[in-house]
Amino acid sequence: MMAMNVDYLIIGTGISGLSYAIKLAEHFKQKKKEVSICLLCKDQIDESATKYAQGGVASVLNNNTDSYQNHISDTLKCGDGLCTQEIVEMVVTEGPDRIREIIGWGAQFTKTKTGEYDLVKEGGHSHKRFLHYKDITGREIIRALLLKVSEYPSIKILPHFFSTDIITEHHLGNKISRNHSINCFGVYALEISTEKMHTILANTILLATGGASSIYQTTTNPLLSTGDGVAMAYRARAEICNMEFFQFHPTSLYDPGQRPSFLISEAVRGFGGILKTKDELEFMSKYDSRASLASRDVVARAIDAELKKSGDQFVYLDVSHTNIKDFKQNFPNIDQKCLSIGIDVATQMIPVVPAAHYMCGGIKVDKTGKTSINNLYACGECSYTGLHGANRLASNSLLEALVFSHRTYLDTTSRLKKSLKINVPDWTMEGTTHPKELSIICQAKKELQEIMSNYVGIVRSNHRLNKAQRRIKLLHEEMVQTFDGMRPSKEILELRNMINVAHLIVEQALSRQKNVGLHYSIDL
Numbered sequence: 001m002m003a004m005n006v007d008y009l010i011i012g013t014g015i016s017g018l019s020y021a022i023k024l025a026e027h028f029k030q031k032k033k034e035v036s037i038c039l040l041c042k043d044q045i046d047e048s049a050t051k052y053a054q055g056g057v058a059s060v061l062n063n064n065t066d067s068y069q070n071h072i073s074d075t076l077k078c079g080d081g082l083c084t085q086e087i088v089e090m091v092v093t094e095g096p097d098r099i100r101e102i103i104g105w106g107a108q109f110t111k112t113k114t115g116e117y118d119l120v121k122e123g124g125h126s127h128k129r130f131l132h133y134k135d136i137t138g139r140e141i142i143r144a145l146l147l148k149v150s151e152y153p154s155i156k157i158l159p160h161f162f163s164t165d166i167i168t169e170h171h172l173g174n175k176i177s178r179n180h181s182i183n184c185f186g187v188y189a190l191e192i193s194t195e196k197m198h199t200i201l202a203n204t205i206l207l208a209t210g211g212a213s214s215i216y217q218t219t220t221n222p223l224l225s226t227g228d229g230v231a232m233a234y235r236a237r238a239e240i241c242n243m244e245f246f247q248f249h250p251t252s253l254y255d256p257g258q259r260p261s262f263l264i265s266e267a268v269r270g271f272g273g274i275l276k277t278k279d280e281l282e283f284m285s286k287y288d289s290r291a292s293l294a295s296r297d298v299v300a301r302a303i304d305a306e307l308k309k310s311g312d313q314f315v316y317l318d319v320s321h322t323n324i325k326d327f328k329q330n331f332p333n334i335d336q337k338c339l340s341i342g343i344d345v346a347t348q349m350i351p352v353v354p355a356a357h358y359m360c361g362g363i364k365v366d367k368t369g370k371t372s373i374n375n376l377y378a379c380g381e382c383s384y385t386g387l388h389g390a391n392r393l394a395s396n397s398l399l400e401a402l403v404f405s406h407r408t409y410l411d412t413t414s415r416l417k418k419s420l421k422i423n424v425p426d427w428t429m430e431g432t433t434h435p436k437e438l439s440i441i442c443q444a445k446k447e448l449q450e451i452m453s454n455y456v457g458i459v460r461s462n463h464r465l466n467k468a469q470r471r472i473k474l475l476h477e478e479m480v481q482t483f484d485g486m487r488p489s490k491e492i493l494e495l496r497n498m499i500n501v502a503h504l505i506v507e508q509a510l511s512r513q514k515n516v517g518l519h520y521s522i523d524l
Helices: 015-030 068-078 085-104 137-149 228-235 296-310 324-330 332-340 397-414 438-455 462-483 490-511
Strands: 002-011 037-041 155-159 161-167 186-191 196-207 246-253 274-276 315-318 350-359 362-364 376-378
Touching: 002 015, 002 186, 015 037, 015 137, 015 155, 015 196, 015 397, 037 161, 037 196, 068 085, 085 137, 085 397, 137 397, 161 196, 161 228, 161 490, 196 228, 196 397, 228 362, 228 376, 228 490, 246 296, 274 296, 296 315, 296 350, 324 332, 376 397, 438 462, 438 490, 462 490
Parallel strands: 002 037, 002 196, 037 155, 196 376
Antiparallel strands: 161 186, 186 196, 246 350, 274 315, 315 350
8 A cells, every 4th residue: 555645635637626736836836835736537637527528618708798797697597596696706707817817828719710709609698608619628628738737847647546535534533423523634546557545645635526427328428427526525424415406418419329428519509500309390499488599407308308209219409501611610520420420410400319417516615615524625516616506507617617726726825734644544455355247336337327317317206216216225235235345446436436426316306395407306
């Protein structure tokens, strides 16, 4: 076993973790003070949900055509009464400065022929207000951030390190009462290639681990989105809230067998794309006056209703009436993907279906990113800030990540702590063995995804939720029995986290006594 001490430990290499690390490194560089900043990621360093973001970053950069109040109003409306207004105002008004920072770090965004940023529109937005780089915005942001990170020797990234558990007083042998203040000292992390468990201690820990959409059968996110940060925080007794609000993106490409599903950006509907049935009939105007530009919860439920009525497996998104030359220029990645499966968007409609996309609940934090556990912060999709409420407005997520990683940076550098001097026991591997059959893990994961998709999806009922709760409890009991005494592995650890997160979603969905935002039950 290897023990490591660092000043700042960051779990995750998406937009939250990388931008936070850059700011820390630059801060201490200017102060000419040595500092150790360590980032852990369980995959390659560029693999995160951020990388797969197509649409862009929503922000008011042109006050002549838009306003902060418009963006605030759109966000509050989409959040269906559960947004924290102070947080919404904070993110919207501070967002433009954060975007200018990453532009200064080298992030590029598409411009018009006149040299202005090509602001576009998505569902739920009243104005064109978000920047994009073609239809691969996330990939461009990650490219720029990783290049910037490479400038700082104080930043060390450890790929293929799976953070397993948050270290608290519990691991020191201390009993933690219900009202006791809990402290975080670091994490245990599995080095996947060597199967060694490392103890990594830090003065400040940031969870930037992304979402949990892999608990569903179909998702637009990378398969590493298994709710690791939320599950770790839950086991450490951090406050977790609003997990019942899980957003399904209305338009993933219907391509059976592909996982994750390919996302057809909401910007396609902002460009003029119209949702239609197999009979080529427009249907969204029956559900909302905004038609195909309604918010994601409305569109996903409408598609779900249409599919249940028709028995079809998908609906269509039609862009053939738009300027195809401009479409191909703005959405080259989507155009090429469609062509690869035999669809020419100039003459054929795109088959689409909803897929799990974004977790609106998470680890509860304050406006500086602090969780209910001392020394532990959370940022990005794994956190609940109050911005999204019951439903996320398209392209607000990258903005939230930038604003909160900046506020976390300000808070954590204003309260520098002395180096830790505690004795933490190593994770013991004594007496453990490798699982004889990996197929058992795969089958359990498939069963969980089936439970969540069938019973805890876009439309729910008490009967379905109660059934899901019983089956998840049984799955957890079987997992504990089956894997007791086995060496930890990426597959086992992910399954444990997915079961924890599924339990939280169902439990909090059963507690919600009103249909609001993304939570819709036929019994309420």
